[in-house]
Amino acid sequence: xxxxxxxxxxxxxxxxxxxxxxxxxxxxxxxxxxxxxxxxxxxxxxxxxxxxxxxxxxxxxxxxxxxxxxxxxxxxxxxxxxxxxxxxxxxxxxxxxxxxxxxxxxxxxxxxxxxxxxxxxxxxxxxxxxxxxxxxxxxxxxxxxxxxxxxxxxxxxxxxxxxxxxxxxxxxxxxxxxxxxxxxxxxxxxxxxxxxxxxxxxxxxxxxxxxxxxxxxxxxxxxxxxxxxxxxxxxxxxxxxxxxxxxxxxxxxxxxxxxxxxxxxxxxxxxxxxxxxxxxxxxxxxxxxxxxxxxxxxxxxxxxxxxxxxxxxxxxxxxxxxxxxxxxxxxxxxxxxxxxxxxxxxxxxxxxxxxxxxxxxxxxxxxxxxxxxxxxxxxxxxxxxxxxxxxxxxxxxxxxxxxxxxxxxxxxxxxxxxxxxxxxxxxxxxxxxxxxxxxxxxxxxxxxxxxxxxxxxxxxxxxxxxxxxxxxxxxxxxxxxxxxxxxxxxxxxxxxxxxxxxxxxxxxxxxxxxxxxxxxxxxxxxxxxxxxxxxxxxxxxxxxxxxxxxxxxxxxxxxxxxxxxxxxxxxxxxxxxxxxxxxxxxxxxxxxxxxxxxxxxxxxxxxxxxxxxxxxxxxxxxxxxxxxxxxxxxxxxxxxxxxxxxxxxxxxxxxxxxxxxxxxxxxxxxxxxxxxxxxxxxxxxxxxxxxxxxxxxxxxxxxxxxxxxxxxxxxxx
Amino acid sequence: xxxxxxxxxxxxxxxxxxxxxxxxxxxxxxxxxxxxxxxxxxxxxxxxxxxxxxxxxxxxxxxxxxxxxxxxxxxxxxxxxxxxxxxxxxxxxxxxxxxxxxxxxxxxxxxxxxxxxxxxxxxxxxxxxxxxxxxxxxxxxxxxxxxxxx
Numbered sequence: 001x002x003x004x005x006x007x008x009x010x011x012x013x014x015x016x017x018x019x020x021x022x023x024x025x026x027x028x029x030x031x032x033x034x035x036x037x038x039x040x041x042x043x044x045x046x047x048x049x050x051x052x053x054x055x056x057x058x059x060x061x062x063x064x065x066x067x068x069x070x071x072x073x074x075x076x077x078x079x080x081x082x083x084x085x086x087x088x089x090x091x092x093x094x095x096x097x098x099x100x101x102x103x104x105x106x107x108x109x110x111x112x113x114x115x116x117x118x119x120x121x122x123x124x125x126x127x128x129x130x131x132x133x134x135x136x137x138x139x140x141x142x143x144x145x146x147x148x149x150x151x152x153x154x155x156x157x158x159x160x161x162x163x164x165x166x167x168x169x170x171x172x173x174x175x176x177x178x179x180x181x182x183x184x185x186x187x188x189x190x191x192x193x194x195x196x197x198x199x200x201x202x203x204x205x206x207x208x209x210x211x212x213x214x215x216x217x218x219x220x221x222x223x224x225x226x227x228x229x230x231x232x233x234x235x236x237x238x239x240x241x242x243x244x245x246x247x248x249x250x251x252x253x254x255x256x257x258x259x260x261x262x263x264x265x266x267x268x269x270x271x272x273x274x275x276x277x278x279x280x281x282x283x284x285x286x287x288x289x290x291x292x293x294x295x296x297x298x299x300x301x302x303x304x305x306x307x308x309x310x311x312x313x314x315x316x317x318x319x320x321x322x323x324x325x326x327x328x329x330x331x332x333x334x335x336x337x338x339x340x341x342x343x344x345x346x347x348x349x350x351x352x353x354x355x356x357x358x359x360x361x362x363x364x365x366x367x368x369x370x371x372x373x374x375x376x377x378x379x380x381x382x383x384x385x386x387x388x389x390x391x392x393x394x395x396x397x398x399x400x401x402x403x404x405x406x407x408x409x410x411x412x413x414x415x416x417x418x419x420x421x422x423x424x425x426x427x428x429x430x431x432x433x434x435x436x437x438x439x440x441x442x443x444x445x446x447x448x449x450x451x452x453x454x455x456x457x458x459x460x461x462x463x464x465x466x467x468x469x470x471x472x473x474x475x476x477x478x479x480x481x482x483x484x485x486x487x488x489x490x491x492x493x494x495x496x497x498x499x500x501x502x503x504x505x506x507x508x509x510x511x512x513x514x515x516x517x518x519x520x521x522x523x524x525x526x527x528x529x530x531x532x533x534x535x536x537x538x539x540x541x542x543x544x545x546x547x548x549x550x551x552x553x554x555x556x557x558x559x560x561x562x563x564x565x566x567x568x569x570x571x572x573x574x575x576x577x578x579x580x581x582x583x584x585x586x587x588x589x590x591x592x593x594x595x596x597x598x599x600x601x602x603x604x605x606x607x608x609x610x611x612x613x614x615x616x617x618x619x620x621x622x623x624x625x626x627x628x629x630x631x632x633x634x635x636x637x638x639x640x641x642x643x644x645x646x647x648x649x650x651x652x653x654x655x656x657x658x659x660x661x662x663x664x665x666x667x668x669x670x671x672x673x674x675x676x677x678x679x680x681x682x683x684x685x686x687x688x689x690x691x692x693x694x695x696x697x698x699x700x701x702x703x704x705x706x707x708x709x710x711x712x713x714x715x716x717x
Numbered sequence: 718x719x720x721x722x723x724x725x726x727x728x729x730x731x732x733x734x735x736x737x738x739x740x741x742x743x744x745x746x747x748x749x750x751x752x753x754x755x756x757x758x759x760x761x762x763x764x765x766x767x768x769x770x771x772x773x774x775x776x777x778x779x780x781x782x783x784x785x786x787x788x789x790x791x792x793x794x795x796x797x798x799x800x801x802x803x804x805x806x807x808x809x810x811x812x813x814x815x816x817x818x819x820x821x822x823x824x825x826x827x828x829x830x831x832x833x834x835x836x837x838x839x840x841x842x843x844x845x846x847x848x849x850x851x852x853x854x855x856x857x858x859x860x861x862x863x864x865x866x867x
Contacts, residue, residue, distance in 0.1 A: 066814030066851045199810065206815030207803045209750020209790035213816060216749035224744055249733060267744035268753070269736045341754050341762060341816040341850050390752075390816030391850050422755045618810055622856070626813055629852025652759040652848060661841035663854035 041171030044130040044179065046099035047077055047123065054154060054168025056083050061093040061100025062119070063110045063362055065392035066626070067681045068619035070202040072116055073123060075615055079193045080127030080186060082151035083167070090201055092386040095364035105466065110362045111397050111508060112477075113582045113679025116615055120677050128183040130174075137173035138165050188613075188674055195672075197618035202388065214360035214387040215345045215419060222347070222415040223252060225408060226271040228278075229260040229428050232645035233504060234285040237261055245274040254278065255411045262408045264416055272421065287645040290503045292434075295642070296332070298501055299436035303330075303457045307495030308473035311483040314491035319451035323442025327531055331439065331520040332706040335640040336432035336509055337655055342390020343425045344401035347417040348409035350375055355382045355406065356415075360389035362396040370399045374406040393630070394508030397465070398430045426655050427647040431640055432509030433459045434501070435516045439524050441489075447532025448542070452489045454482055456517065457497040459506050473498065481514035481580035481686065482521060486550045487543035503642065510630055511682030514580040515689070519635075519707065522576040522690035527703060536575050536694060537563055549610050549675075550579055553587040556608035556669055561589035570594055571603070574694025578687040584611040584678030585671075586624070590691035591664075594699045598711030600636055602664040602692065607684065609668060612675030620680050621668040627684020628666055633657040635689035639708050719783050723748065724792035734780035739763045741779050742789060750790040750819050754848070761847030762816065764823040765789050771827040773846075790819040798829040798864075805864035813851035821847045825861050834865050 040049035040057070049057040058077050064070040070090045078085055093100045097107040104118040105111075131151050138156035139146040142163055149158050154167045167174075188194075205211040230236060242254050245263055250270025255262040263274035320326060347358040348371070355375045361367045364386055371382045389396055405418040420428070435458040442451035460475040469476060474496055482494050509515070529539035537558050544551040554577055558564075563573060571593045578586040591604040605628050614620055637656035641648045649655040689707060696714065697703050704713050721728045721738075723746060730745045737756075742748045742765070751774060754762030758773040765774045766788040793799030802825045805811075812818050821844070828835055828843035835843065840858055849857070 064814075066812075068813075199807075200812070203807060203810065203812040203815065206812045206818055207806045207822060208794055209748070209819055211815055212749075213752075215753065218747060218749065267732075267736075267740050269733070269740040269744075272756075339850060341752070341760070341814065341848065343753065389814060391814045393850070419753070422757070422760075622810065622813060622853075625855055626852035629854060630850065633850075651757055652755050653757070657848055657850065658852075658854075659846075659848060660844040660854050660857065663852075663858075666855050 042130070042175045044133055045126045046093070047126045048081065048130045050167050050171045052168050052171050054166050055089065056081070056087050056154065056167065057089050057091055059091045059093045061108055062102070062115045063092070063360070063364070063386060063389055064202050065110070065362070065389035065396070067623060068200060068616065069110065069115060071198060071200040072615045072619060073119065074201060075193045075198055076120060076123035077127040079191060080124045081131050083154045085193065085198055085201060087154050088201070095368045095384050097365045108363065108365045109397065111392070111394060113681040113683070116677045117583065117679050120613070124185055125183060128185055129180060132180050132183045133174045133177040134167055134170050136177045137170045141165070141173060194615055196616070198616055200619070211388055213342050213390045214347070214358060215342055215390065217347045217358040217387070217417060219347070219349070219415045222417055223264045223266065223412065224268050224271050225255070225262045225264040225416050225418045226268060226275055226421060227260055227262040227404065227408065227418055227424060228275055228280055229404070229424070230282050231427060232282070232284040232287050233502070234287050235259065236283045236285065237280060238283040239281040240278040242278065244277040248273050248277060253412065255408050257407055260404060262418065264412055268419060284645055287503050290645050291643050292641045295434055295501050295503060296436065299434065299457050299499055302497050302499035303436050303438050303455060305497060307455055307457070307497035309493065310474050310479040310496050311492055311494040316451050316453050316491040316493035319491035320440065320442040320453065323451055324445045325443050326440060327443065327528060328438070328440040329524055329527060329705055331437040331523065333435045333516045333519060334638065334707055335434050335504060335506070336634055336638045337426050337429040337640050337649070338391070338393045338395035338509060339426060339652070339655060339657060340391030340393060340395050343420045343422055344395070345417065345419040346402045346405035347415060348405050349415035350406070350409045353377070353381060356385070357382065357402065357406070358385045358387065359402060360387040360396060361399065361402065362389070362392050363399060366399045367402050370403045371406045374403060375410060393510045394512065395430065397508050400430060400505070422652070423650045426650050430505045430507035432512055433461065433506040437520045439520055441524070441528055443528060443532065447528065447534065449487070449489045449528055451491045452485070453493045454520070455495040455497060456482060456520070457499050459500050460498045461507050461512065463498070465507065476581070477513040479513065479517070481517035481578070484579050484581065485521060486547040486577070486579045487525065487540070488546050489543070503645065510627065511686040514578070514582070514682065515686040518576065518578050518580070518686045519689040519693070523693050523705065526574070526694045526697065530697070540575070540577060547579070549585045550577060552671060553577070553585045553608040553610050556671065557587035557589050557606050560608065560667060560669055561591070561606040563589060567591070570699060572695045572697070572699030574691045574696070574698055576687050576690035576694060578683055580686070582679030582683055583676065584609065584680060584683050586683045586687045588687045588691040590688070590695040592692060592695040592699060594696055594714055596716045598714035598716070600692070600696060600709050600714065601662070602632055605664050605666045605688070607666070607668045607687070608671065609683070610671035610673070611678040611680050612673060613677040614670060614672060615677065617670055620670060623680045624668045624684040625666045627682060628688050629658055629663060631685040631688025632692065634685070635692045635707060636709055719779050721779070721783065721787060722785065723787045724789060732779060735778045738765065738774040738777045738779050738782055738787070742774060748789050748791055752816055752819050754817065754820070760817070761824060762820040764820040764847065766823060766827060769827065769830065771824050790823060793823060793826050796826060796830070799826040801864040802826045802829060802861070805860040809856050809860040809863055811853050811856040811860050813853055817847060817849045821849065821857055825857065829861065829864055835861060
């Protein structure tokens, strides 16, 4: 995949200087934006602008959806630039793949737990470049050796004489300095910010109602629309009762597309009432009779066919044939919705020759591209204003809601904000795919695995979303977590069977491939331990001789959790271990209780995490805590089902998520080292389902191989 | 035409009497700190105070709130419990995406006002109606206790 070169950062000076960016005030912890924007005196790259007033603006291409981007990314820049976070104002970057491309995707995308991993080096170099030029400007002015100067809190100081000049006073001169080819990065032992629990820059505005999410956009003359798309994928509008809707006060316009209807009104209430009054009739199309069972049958049949080999160690078939015993299982993971707290929404103003879009998106350049495509305008005539995201989890890696809003807006005079109801969201999501896995192990006389075969079956998200990443029939995301199996097993064969089920749109979901694979792998290892009548931790430990970091997190988690200490009846502890392409190691111990009626109560979760270099330990902990809650919601309740081509769930009453009264105590223990930074947004989610399933097994003796962990599978009577 | 007393200020709005307060606040008055999450009193993102009591504004007809004191997230910092809760939220870094937090803070401020030293059971009862998808529950619990102690 593409990499962002140093050169791309450096050519950005002029481009980033204009006044086109939407200012984002970070709140009381940082100085407010000046009323009148002054042109920056120094803009060494796409990420940093320094005004003659000394104001340091950081333009962040990674979007803030709760994961701390507007703190961790500025920390990387500020560390090397030698400014305090209290001296920094953060701005949303505009769409620009060249300037703000994610090195691990090759374009501007925030997802896959890649931001710190991909930008740890590039952003530090960007900060160091600016610092080097500021020091050079001061040294030139003072006629001293730059090496005799140092930078500190937004000023350059000549150490010997104590002369001092602020970045603001140096900004204009720094802009005249040559851009250095090589810059020195700080040594980790000299870090002032990286590795500290610095306060977040985005949160003050989020506790007083001033934070602006996409849904909060208000523009002069703006109308509000809500929309109903065909309840069955592929269906069309067959008819509607326009008169009744138009009779509702505040309803201004009905926009009928081939596959959706929108009601445009003065406010959301009129739009909702209008949509209900339309009583839209649908031609359901070819998917009208499909149910979840049909999907599973398709996957089951596909699982009988060999797949593309994603990992091969030794001869698994031969080793299996020679094993003392063969253990086999089938695992299933359901369709899941994201249910971001901020429902999908997008505001669009289409005018003759231009289009403006206001939304929150994980893929800004794709927002721009789809608006250009729908309107037929060239890219440069489309302006996109990004906002804070009220949750992402992969949902906002898709632009379906943007495409739809632009289609609607082309029929509307003036700006229109299209807001989905929660029901529309749950029933028209881009769902986590249904996965079907066949897994087997051959064990020796002592129960140790000598052969491992894992065939996973599901749709390929990457083949659609990032075709260059789908090579030789392998979806590297779908097999992530399965191919990195850390256990020392001499013969391993992992196969991927791509099987498309075009009955629902499917896409990323917090930890998508890994979340499913770790559930399968870690549940099955537990099965092998049980078959060998061994303790699940001891069984894993014996297989981790070649993976010291994995073993270290396992030991840390079990020690902190009090593994082996007695629990009351009905309670059980489960363990799970994660390693994947995120380059992060997590071990989790879950303590659950299963009631006689089969309800699972999670009492305590202990996680040990080694994600290498930590930028902000408090944000890392928060991501693990949140990821665990997301994982529990999915494991206990998460399930989207289909009947007659329609999604059966609609809102939080029947697409249940974890609440305060159900939330466990969560402990996160970090291993600190100087390894390369790993991803942290998704591992907490991915490691949770197997830990819970294994704890349920410990509590009840019941092995659940199909998520969610529903009471009807666990009832005692 | 309905007259509403929002954050101590009178507002008149030409809206139907059955229109939920949420949409009057967001789309008519322009106070967007109160959030839309479900439209069915299932998630708590739209929580505001009516005469100090927490209510779900997405199902509260505007006709039912005329003459009452409506407090939203924009002004909760003017109350002692609201101010303490906001500060505790920042001290413990509760917030992630932040979208649900207006509602969380409104529920927590009401809880703290009625229960100055809430137990875990009080917190469960007072906060179970507010969903957070980022999963900030353990920090919310800790922050409420922090606010009560400080």
